Amino acid sequence: QKEVEQNSGPLSVPEGAIASLNCTYSDRGSQSFFWYRQYSGKSPELIMFIYSNGDKEDGRFTAQLNKASQYVSLLIRDSQPSDSATYLCAVNKGSSASKIIFGSGTRLSIRP
Amino acid sequence: EAQVTQNPRYLITVTGKKLTVTCSQNMNHEYMSWYRQDPGLGLRQIYYSMNVEVTDKGDVPEGYKVSRKEKRNFPLILESPSPNQTSLYFCASRKDRDMPYQETQYFGPGTRLLVL
Numbered sequence: 001q002k003e004v005e006q007n008s009g010p011l012s013v014p015e016g017a018i019a020s021l022n023c024t025y026s027d028r029g030s031q032s033f034f035w036y037r038q039y040s041g042k043s044p045e046l047i048m049f050i051y052s053n054g055d056k057e058d059g060r061f062t063a064q065l066n067k068a069s070q071y072v073s074l075l076i077r078d079s080q081p082s083d084s085a086t087y088l089c090a091v092n093k094g095s096s097a098s099k100i101i102f103g104s105g106t107r108l109s110i111r112p
Numbered sequence: 113e114a115q116v117t118q119n120p121r122y123l124i125t126v127t128g129k130k131l132t133v134t135c136s137q138n139m140n141h142e143y144m145s146w147y148r149q150d151p152g153l154g155l156r157q158i159y160y161s162m163n164v165e166v167t168d169k170g171d172v173p174e175g176y177k178v179s180r181k182e183k184r185n186f187p188l189i190l191e192s193p194s195p196n197q198t199s200l201y202f203c204a205s206r207k208d209r210d211m212p213y214q215e216t217q218y219f220g221p222g223t224r225l226l227v228l
Binding site: 008088102103 | 154221
């Protein structure tokens with residue numbers, strides 16, 4: 001079992017709809033959870049981080065964390081073609097602030 | 113402009129020929145890290161550094177060395193590269209060392225390495 005698992009996609013969503021990206025993790029001691037966006041040929045950029053159970057909203061993005069079920073999700077409302085990218089879920093390893101484990105990413109495609 | 117720079121951006125080399133990929137940040141960040149990215153495997157951490165002269169292994173350190181003699185620089189050294197080290201490499205830096213950290217992790221532009 002991978003430490004951080006994501007569906008590789010591609011996930012195709014019509015423009016204006018809600019895109020839902022999911023991630024599960026295996027280490028119950030993990031405390032910090034991140035979503036990065038990576039455009040093709042570019043470096044990852046952080047779009048959301050969440051530490052507490054529940055929802056965290058930032059503009060069109062909402063991160064959801066459920067530690068009991070060990071999953072974290074990212075919702076993108078009003079999806080735009082510019083949201084087409086690979087989304088990487090990342091989780092700190094145990095109680096360490098230094099070791100970050102990334103999922104292999106979900107490719108999202110927003111169709112006009 | 114706040115940034116992380118890496119050099120070279122592209123490199124083709126042969127097995128066994130030592131190489132160094134440089135990484136430099138201008139944000140006075142304490143924490144720096146190296147990752148490699150391979151298709152289907154995502155980003156995997158190679159080494160990280162909490163501060164000058166403090167480095168530690170990530171998940172895939174075999175075949176790599178690092179040093180942190182200055183706060184701004186964190187070079188990645190491949191003493192004897194092999195074809196399985198062909199990959200896309202990213203350097204990253206972050207202000208905070210401890211959790212929960214509020215600052216984002218800034219990534220460099222990446223270095224594409226091909227080892228023949």
